[in-house]
Amino acid sequence: MVEVYIIRHGETDTNKEKRINGNSTDLPLNEKGRKQANQLREVFDLSDFDEVISSPLIRAYETAQILTENTGIEVKTDVRLREADYGSWDGVSEEKLYKEHPEVFDDNGYLLPDYIKYAQDAENYEDVYQRVDDILNEISQLGDNKKVALVCHGFISRALMKVIMNIDDISKIIQPRNCGVSRYRLNKDGKRYLIYYGRKTPLEF
Template sequence: MLNIYIVRHGETDTNKTGAINGSATNLPLNETGIKQVEALRDSFDINKIDAVYASPLLRAQQTAEILDRGQHQIITDDRLQEMNYGNWDGKDTRELQARYPQVFDELGYFKDNYSDFCTGESYQHLAARLMDFWHDLVTKHENEAVLLVFHGTASRSMVQNILGIADIALVGEMQNAGVINFTVDDQSKKAYLRYYNRVAPDKFFLEK
């Protein structure tokens, strides 16, 4: 069985202030974010991981480096970047909700139609690149443990599409430095969600 651990990056200043934190908002982790990832690192046995993949964005790279402790060559893959929110990237979420209430769902996340009102990437395009990465991943790795470090909306989309959930609104966003675990059957490639949004100080008993 293949075990895949998905980690959302630690907090950035845009996470803290409630601004849109997409692929064009390439900020580092803030002090809280570093502490979140360090706490996760202390609960996470990186020696049981066979490969580490990360988004090229700074916040994901920093998170991966802290977690990895220099044990692996971190493989950067552009397909793991966060949603490109276009001209809304970095904008205050509350201002957008007041002006465009029709593009927000009940939990305050963007609906599929958000990209009709800005230059942002569609959910369909986001899903296509993430699932292209996923299919490559499960083909390349068998009976291993793999760590993926990327982003909030991107991880929601990946979970939605792996599990065949009709509406991304049914998948809540992980906390910063939260962890998802999938087990994938090596033959059928069917994925099983073992847990979602676990955070330190939980102890993560990694399996292959």
Template structure:
């Protein structure tokens, strides 16, 4: 199965450097939508056999921009971003000052977050729901080409699930509207490319 992961376009929360998980549901910003439309001109959605999308608005809007009005999309709640609990929608810069060890050198949250953020979805729970989705997807579509429109940490975790035993620290955050491609089979899963941008 060939899977292309597409991270959603930019929102105002992205620009404000706020934590954006599954409890916040902003639309694309004006410039985020404009960039998605520009990138989508270099994207051929017709080659995919199916399109699956997170139910959150930023992913739904990005998907529709990239695939157009006529290609059907299937929504699956398991593709939602990590649930950051009480940290969702809050300033990552403020938390970085309070809990510097919860962030890595790139400014990405690490598992040290869980020392301070007690009601966030655990990495294990997060990986399990994504693995459940992709296992089911592979059983139904072993020889198909699938587009999955989702989120930054979702993309990192699903690649980590297959390649690094769920350790997302190996993968940087993709750009908004960045693409990754996986080839998934029973024998071997390989990462074809990561963070490809179209505009």
């Protein structure tokens, strides 16, 4: 089996300001976000990982660089791990959008799939599920006892959980906090297992 660790990036200003933080809000980590990544590195050693693959967006790649500092591991990037593209809603205040379109937010304040009725040039959730499933299928074929870290985003972490565990409704999945870590096992024959979801420091990994 392949051990896969899913890591959400550290905090950005758009996270702090509670704005939609999608593919087009390509911002670096803020001070708190860099601190979160450094705290995670202190308890989560990536030096024995076979691969570290990051979303190409700055906030994820910067998180990956901090986590692999002094490990000798080269961070790869894969566009399939980029955050969902919320189109014209990217960067917009969540509070503003909720006042205008409360029907496209679930009970936990996350966007429902039909938000694309209102957000121009937005990405369909089904397309996101397909691209993360594609990368999971590739990783599952790497061989036994491989360890892979994927550094990505909040919705992508939820989408990966949905696809791995075959959950019918993504609204059932809470978003991990910044620098939260989830762990799964992938078998070559397609079986997938959850070990834990959204852990934060100083818990043991």
